[in-house]
Amino acid sequence: MAEAAIAARPAARRTTVMPYWLCAPALALYGLLLAAPLAMIFVLSFNGFSDTKGILPTYSLANYVSVLTDPYYQRIYLRTLRIALITTAICTLIGTPEAWILSRLDPRWRGVSLLVVLGPLLISVVVRTLGWTILFAREGLLNQALLGLGLAERPVDLLYTETGIVVALVHVLVPFMVIAVWTALRLVDPAGEAAALSLGASKAKVFRRVVLPQALPGVLSGSLIVFSLAASAFATPALIGGRRLKVAATSIYDNFLFTLDWPTGAAIAVILVACVMAIVLLWSRVLERRDAVRA
Amino acid sequence: MSFLQLESLTCRYGDFYAVRDLDLTVEQGEFVSLLGPSGCGKTTTLQMIGGFIEPSAGTVRIGGADMRRVPANRRGIGIVFQSYALFPHMRVAQNVAFGLEMRKVPRAERAERVRRALAMVHLEHAADRYPRQLSGGQQQRVALARALVIEPRVLLLDEPMSNLDAKLREEMQLELRRLQRSLRVTTIMVTHDQTEAMALSDRIALMRAGRIVQVDTPQAAYDRPADWFASSFLGKSNSFRARCVPGGLLTASGVRIAAPAGAPESGEVLCALRPERLRITPPEQGMLRATVQSRIFLGSHWLLQTEGEAGELLVYLQNATAAAPQEGDAIGLAWEPRSLVLLPPDEAPAHG
Numbered sequence: 001m002a003e004a005a006i007a008a009r010p011a012a013r014r015t016t017v018m019p020y021w022l023c024a025p026a027l028a029l030y031g032l033l034l035a036a037p038l039a040m041i042f043v044l045s046f047n048g049f050s051d052t053k054g055i056l057p058t059y060s061l062a063n064y065v066s067v068l069t070d071p072y073y074q075r076i077y078l079r080t081l082r083i084a085l086i087t088t089a090i091c092t093l094i095g096t097p098e099a100w101i102l103s104r105l106d107p108r109w110r111g112v113s114l115l116v117v118l119g120p121l122l123i124s125v126v127v128r129t130l131g132w133t134i135l136f137a138r139e140g141l142l143n144q145a146l147l148g149l150g151l152a153e154r155p156v157d158l159l160y161t162e163t164g165i166v167v168a169l170v171h172v173l174v175p176f177m178v179i180a181v182w183t184a185l186r187l188v189d190p191a192g193e194a195a196a197l198s199l200g201a202s203k204a205k206v207f208r209r210v211v212l213p214q215a216l217p218g219v220l221s222g223s224l225i226v227f228s229l230a231a232s233a234f235a236t237p238a239l240i241g242g243r244r245l246k247v248a249a250t251s252i253y254d255n256f257l258f259t260l261d262w263p264t265g266a267a268i269a270v271i272l273v274a275c276v277m278a279i280v281l282l283w284s285r286v287l288e289r290r291d292a293v294r295a
Numbered sequence: 296m297s298f299l300q301l302e303s304l305t306c307r308y309g310d311f312y313a314v315r316d317l318d319l320t321v322e323q324g325e326f327v328s329l330l331g332p333s334g335c336g337k338t339t340t341l342q343m344i345g346g347f348i349e350p351s352a353g354t355v356r357i358g359g360a361d362m363r364r365v366p367a368n369r370r371g372i373g374i375v376f377q378s379y380a381l382f383p384h385m386r387v388a389q390n391v392a393f394g395l396e397m398r399k400v401p402r403a404e405r406a407e408r409v410r411r412a413l414a415m416v417h418l419e420h421a422a423d424r425y426p427r428q429l430s431g432g433q434q435q436r437v438a439l440a441r442a443l444v445i446e447p448r449v450l451l452l453d454e455p456m457s458n459l460d461a462k463l464r465e466e467m468q469l470e471l472r473r474l475q476r477s478l479r480v481t482t483i484m485v486t487h488d489q490t491e492a493m494a495l496s497d498r499i500a501l502m503r504a505g506r507i508v509q510v511d512t513p514q515a516a517y518d519r520p521a522d523w524f525a526s527s528f529l530g531k532s533n534s535f536r537a538r539c540v541p542g543g544l545l546t547a548s549g550v551r552i553a554a555p556a557g558a559p560e561s562g563e564v565l566c567a568l569r570p571e572r573l574r575i576t577p578p579e580q581g582m583l584r585a586t587v588q589s590r591i592f593l594g595s596h597w598l599l600q601t602e603g604e605a606g607e608l609l610v611y612l613q614n615a616t617a618a619a620p621q622e623g624d625a626i627g628l629a630w631e632p633r634s635l636v637l638l639p640p641d642e643a644p645a646h647g
Binding site: 189191192194195196197198199200201202205209210213214 | 345346347366367368369370371372373374376377378380381382383384393394397398438441442445
């Protein structure tokens with residue numbers, strides 16, 4: 001014991017410095033590519049703007065005040081949050097059982113099924129969303145089928161609706177949920193399910209009382225990923241929501257590219273980041289408290 | 296009628312038989328071990344009893360009732376898994392209470408039974424801890440308490456000690472035996488550890504390649520193995536080929552030795568001889584001559600490896616006499632004729 005402690009000491013010192021050096025390249029890259037642009041956007045959001053002179057070298061909270069008090073932007077933020085929350089809820093409901101089934105499949109089928117689940121990630125979001133617009137269009141496949149089968153009297157509007165955006169976002173984001181839950185379930189001993197069965201639990205009880213609580217860290221972290229991706233999604237709302245139904249990301253885009261009001265766009269972006277970060281931090285606090293109770 | 300009956304139980308995957316035509320009857324309160332090397336089908340058998348694997352053919356009967364259409368959660372069987380399979384997100388008391396909760400036992404009675412079950416395995420103080428805060432041995436005892444608290448009709452143990460270190464294993468064996476005897480719960484244990492099987496079981500079912508080779512009490516299985524596999528799997532064993540002749544046996548090297556009572560008068564046999572039954576004598580007084588090749592000191596006894604007229608023979612020598620023979624010494628080997636077990640010669644290993 002004593003010998004081991006002595007031998008470990010120089011190694012311990014080395015390991016206290018090494019991690020920083022090893023992290024340095026990644027940190028530099030991160031700082032350069034993420035922190036710097038964010039900081040610049042942050043500064044930009046305080047700049048003044050005039051239609052004739054462009055960005056003014058003055059600094060005030062005016063952009064924030066005008067965005068936050070404008071009912072138009074309030075609606076956009078609410079819509080963004082609503083879409084993100086509903087998408088997260090649906091992804092959780094679909095992704096969790098999906099991951100469980102995947103993790104209990106015969107290894108031969110598991111590989112194939114995992115590929116099918118993750119396959120959509122290999123195709124560009126734009127292409128996938130365009131696929132949805134073809135399906136959703138008034139004369140699209142979905143409406144033709146519904147009318148043809150007599151399930152609907154009139155064509156159902158999905159294009160340019162929140163429902164349409166949610167459906168397409170769920171399709172795009174479910175794999176992230178599956179991956180997160182799957183990772184958590186890989187650490188779960190399958191014998192626990194057999195044990196619960198032998199103790200008299202029904203299959204549903206096994207899932208609720210044994211599998212789900214153990215998958216919960218994965219479900220929570222997965223919903224975190226899905227939520228932040230859904231709240232900041234651009235391509236899907238842009239293509240399905242069109243010009244009529246804007247979310248935060250698309251209105252930032254419009255401010256930067258069409259009205260050229262960069263400071264207002266920056267303010268919208270900062271508010272979005274702040275909202276998402278607040279929710280994410282709150283969420284991880286809940287997560288950590290849960291872990292602290294269990295430890 | 297026997298309490299647990301396995302009738303020509305078979306589990307087949309394509310052309311591969313994991314278990315084939317297995318028959319076994321276990322009495323109420325009996326402790327039977329399924330012993331065998333890995334891949335012999337013992338765990339598959341356990342899972343068919345537990346209801347986790349559907350038998351391809353054959354029947355499992357518990358208390359006379361056919362279990363074919365009875366799912367695992369209605370069989371009333373307690374199982375202790377190799378990995379313990381405790382629920383990591385529940386406290387120890389919640390783990391133990393789970394089965395009672397599923398049976399809708401009232402809260403007050405539940406608490407009392409959990410308390411008693413934990414007391415039974417000496418873990419009253421750990422009720423509020425989480426499994427990961429316990430040592431391996433403690434987790435094992437929680438798993439046992441959880442399986443026993445539902446008062447199972449049958450207790451199944453799947454390699455219950457394999458994750459414990461040697462000293463703890465011995466303690467747990469004593470503990471398990473005490474519990475099983477006092478509760479009189481019918482128990483089937485799967486193990487590949489022959490000492491564990493012998494220490495705990497009323498009877499051992501020795502398995503190989505999906506079939507039962509021999510079912511016997513530990514002592515009977517050890518002293519009268521059915522074939523070479525049984526003889527070599529339970530404890531250490533020597534073997535040499537011999538030919539039966541009237542009034543004795545002739546070894547391959549032509550030495551005549553005494554035959555045990557009831558030996559046939561002709562034909563080839565495989566002789567099995569336990570190392571502890573061999574005695575060392577001066578070279579000219581033994582039944583066989585041999586030379587000590589190597590010796591290992593094991594504390595309570597010596598293990599001698601000898602080479603002689605019947606090939607290689609291992610000898611256990613009590614560490615009681617003054618001197619063990621040195622390596623290279625010429626010695627004689629002797630034994631009681633009844634210690635010699637004659638086995639069919641067909642499945643002999645390449646060398647003893």
